Each structure stands twice: as C-alpha cells, then as structure tokens.
Amino acid sequence: MSLCHSRLKPLLPTLVLSALLLASPAWAATVTSCDRQLTVEQPPQRAVSHDITLTAMLLDLGLRERMVGYSGISGWKTVEPGMQAQLDGLPELAARYPSLENLLAAGADFFFAGWNYGMRIGGEVTPASLERFGIPVYELSESCAHVMPGRVASLDDVYNDLRNLGRIFAVEARAEVLVQGMQARVAAVGARLGEQPTRPRVFVYDSGEDVPFSAGRLGMPQPLIEAAGGRNVMDGVAANWMKVGWETVVEQDPELILIVDYGERTAAQKRDFLLQHPALQGVTAIRDRRFVVLSYLAVTPSLDNAAAIETLAAALHPEAFAQ
Template sequence: MTRLTSTPRRLPRRRVSFLVAAAAGLLLASSPSWAVTVTSCDRQVTIERPPQRAVSHDISLTAMLLELGLKARMVGYSGVSAWKTPAPELQADLDDLPELAPRYPSLENLLDADADFFFAGWNYGMRVGGEVTPASLARFGIPVYELSESCAHVMPNRVASLDDVYGDLRNLGRIFAVEARAEGLVQGMQARVAAVQARLGEQPQRPRVFVYDSGEDVPFSAGRLGMPQSLIDAAGGRNVMDGVAGNWMQVGWEAVVEQDPQWILIVDYGERSAAQKRDFLMQHPALQSVSAIRQQHFVVLPYLAVTPSLDNAAAIETLAAALHPEAFAP
C-alpha cells in the first residue's frame, strides 16, 4: 500500500502540459458536436474527435507532435532508428514511446497499436500504391494527415515553403485541440525568420548552394519543390538544383560541377557521418574544380533541420550566417 504524505509532489512542467492536453482532449471527445475539417494535400479530412492514440512517422513529424505537447496522446512512432540518431534531448522524449517499425510501418503495425490517427507523408511512411495510405487506413477508421511538403508526390509541381510548416502546425493544433500552443510555436518561428531577414537586408549576391544528402555513384539532393529550397532562399542563397522540378531526388555529378556551387550543405544523418561525407566530397576527382571544394565551404545541418520541422528556423539562421558573415558580425 502506498503511503500518502502531506506535501504534494510537483510534476515537471512538461508532464503537466501532457496531462492538461490529455484532459482537454478527453473533454472534447465527449462532446458530440466537436469535429474539425482540414485540408491535407488534395483531400479534405474530417476528424470527429481529438486523437488519443496517435502515431507519427519520421523524426521531424514526431518532433512536431512532441513540441505540441502531445506525447500523452501518442501510442508510438515509426521510421527513426533505421536512419537517424536523435539529439539527446529528443531521444529522452522518445525513450518511453514504442517505435512500431524502424523503417516504414505496416498496416498490421498500426492496427496492433490501435491507432486512431496517423501523421505521415508521401515517402515519409507512405508510398503511392503502397499498403499504408490514407485510403487503406480509412477502411479501419484511422484518419491520416499528410505532411504538406510531401504533397509534391501526389500534386505535381507543388512547391514546399515555410508556410507549409506553419500550416501543418496550425492544422495539427486544430486536430488535437491545442490551437494556442500551435500558434505560439508558429509565431516563435516567424519571429526568428524575420530577424534573419532584417539582418540580411537586400543582398547583392546570393551564393550558390548544393544540398548533399547522400550517395556516391549518384548524389541525392533537393530540387526546387523541396523544403531546402525555401530554407536556402530565406538565408540569402540560391539552390543550384532549383532548375529541377523535384522534391528530394538523384542528380548527376556532372550537373553539380556545371553549377559550380560556392557552398555545400551536408545533411547529417544516415550510416555515414557528416565528416565522412565531407571527406568523400573533398576527395572526389570530378569535384576538384568546384568552388566549394577548393574553398572548403561546407555547412552541416541535421536531418531534422532541413526537413519540415520547428528546427527550420535554426537552419535558416545557421545558413545565413555562413553565406553572409558580414551581416552577422558582432
């Protein structure tokens, strides 16, 4: 038997927010009139009650739900351990949440978890024509909200932007009935981006940037439809692959040499470390004439910062300071 004391125990602030969010969700769930409709890619999705058993895919989408204070309403996540190593503070949040699948989740994974909501995206946990899609999950009463950046896979030539991140946060705020929390996060991001823009002013030059995700025989990079395009633009640079109507895709080394990037943005994740990726690029015979290689101009950002997330603001700050150091000098 547990013995009670007269001194109440103070719960950590994060835990209190989880309890409050869960209680609010339960109250709303008991109201027969509560329902919200949001736009998800090219669909209208109606959520009948705030989710209580949500699942997210990928580290960036999972981090969004955690920042919204929704851990108490999650039953798991997928698609992290096979590809990414979370920062220690994020890993601490994940430690008592089960990973349903290290890579893409199966329909059985989601049904076994009794999920009532799936936050994912195209090539972020779902594939066109695959087993797990909004249509396949709808048969089991599991609504799906799609990451807006991923909509380019089902909506040709759709360009990703920071507004997608803001919109996703606000839509998730409506879905989970935490609108005030979501709006606070959006305004915090917007203020940081605006501060960068104020420091940059009108820059006469926009340094050329190549995004290097991975790949040796053929590099994997980001075209004008992906989030890095928006981040580089906001940081006062130009994505050298902005002529490619793609999101994340393979390009040729010849195209990289032809564009002669002045900076290379290395995405830090995967089996190879950022240092190993840098060494590979520095030693690549075909790249020796490239300005970024000759000047050793590299920027390293974690996966979480270059995919849609709250860390996009930090990515813009880091990139802008590297591309335009004179604007950020003390």
C-alpha cells in the same frame, strides 16, 4: 411559490446546461490535407507518427501523452538526447516503414505521415487504406508534391501543419505560440540580411557516391536556402528529393555545400569524400572548403528550420552577422 417549484429552482441551471450540450453539434475539426479535406471527429488519443520530423512536431505540440508509438526513426536516423528522453517508453512500431498490421495492433486512432514519409503511392499504408479501419491520416504538406505535381514547398507548409495539428488535437493556442516564435526568428534573419546584392550558390548533399542525392525546388531546402539569402543550384529541377549527376554539380559550381547529417556515414566522412572526389576539384566550394552541416531534422519540415536558416545565412553572408 410552491414547495415543488422551490425544489426545482436550484436544478434549472443544470437542466438548461445539459439541454444546450445535447443540442450543440459534436466536436469536429476539418483541415486540408494535400488535395483532400480531412475531418477528425474527436481529438486523437492514440496517435502514431512516422519519421523523426513528424514525431518532433507532435512532441513540440506537447502531445507525447496522446501517442501510442512512432515509426521510421531507428532504421535511418540518430535521435538527439533531448528528443530521446521524450521518446523513452514510447514504442517504435517499425524501424523503417510501418505496416497496416503495426498500426492496427497499436490501436492507432490517428496517423501523421507523408508521401515517402511512411506512405508510398500504391502501398499498403495510405489514407484510403486506413480510412477503412477508421484511422484518419494527416499528410505532411511538403510531401504533397508526390500527389500534387509541381507543388512547391514553403515555410508556410510548416506553419500550416502546426496549425492544422493544433486544430486536430485541440491545442490551437500551443500551435500558434510555436508558429509565431518561428516566424519571428525567420523575420529577424531577413532584417539582418536586408537587400543582398548576390545570392551565393548552394548544393545540398544528402548522400550517395556514384550518384549524389540532393534536393530540387519542390523540397524544403529550397525555401530554407532562399530565406538565408542563397540559391539552390538544383532549383531548375522540378522534384522534391532526387538523384543528380556529378557533372551537373560541376556545371553549377556551388559556392557552398550543405551536408545533411544523418545515415550510416558521418558528416565528416561525407565532407572528406567530397573533398577527395576527382571530378569536384575545380568546384568553388571544394577549393574554398566551404561547408555547412545541418541535421536531417533541420532540413525537413520542423521547428528546427528556423535554426537552419540562421546557420545558413551566417555562412552565406557573414558580413551581415558580424558582431
């Protein structure tokens, strides 16, 4: 072997590897976001999330260091101390809805939001408007009912969102661990419940005094109540979150009222209001004083949905969970 060949021999593996890398296709992740295909050319490094629900998903996936901000929390929600500790040092770009200017000023390279979760149809911030600035948007699956009429929310939405975010950020293994952990908890509840002869009627009370704000069959509370062995009394309404009349609540006669704990009024204040409402005095849940209080995070798509199902199931079917 010549001296020239002997010197080249140690370099051959490096040259071959470099050639393979140059010849291989660039990294890209393609996922389904509502009614469109979204392709992200590289894992985001400057992500922004909207709402406590979506922000929690990114934090649960271990992506805090790849975020440059969040929006839509302090204007409506109260953050638990554990989550607040993770958010410390991360700027809130807008207390309520972010503007296009907010996202551009932060140098965002990805926006995780949803319809009525940071984006409004015809608004300033949408997947189409951000695409012009090279900012891809992944839409929260539950919110797709606003652009895909009749779409029903399910627990699969949470699993799919976590897996899709795992692909987008190249943390698939972490996402799968979270999904399987949540699925195991939900399955355990189902095993405890078995075949229940009845499904107690549940009314979701979010807020509102003159007119209550509740959840129809297209929103996340629907599958949570079903998995807990109950029936959402507003399952006849093809809506996500919506206003209903007190007379409808009375007609449906819920056996348990689920109070969503967030907003200016405390859960205790909401409960006292319901107990004192003249029109509700004949409602079974009011007579029996049967309430379950869950956080906003627990009733919107999140890992906390598993705990919500556990809590609801134990309240609806205590005999199945008695020690």
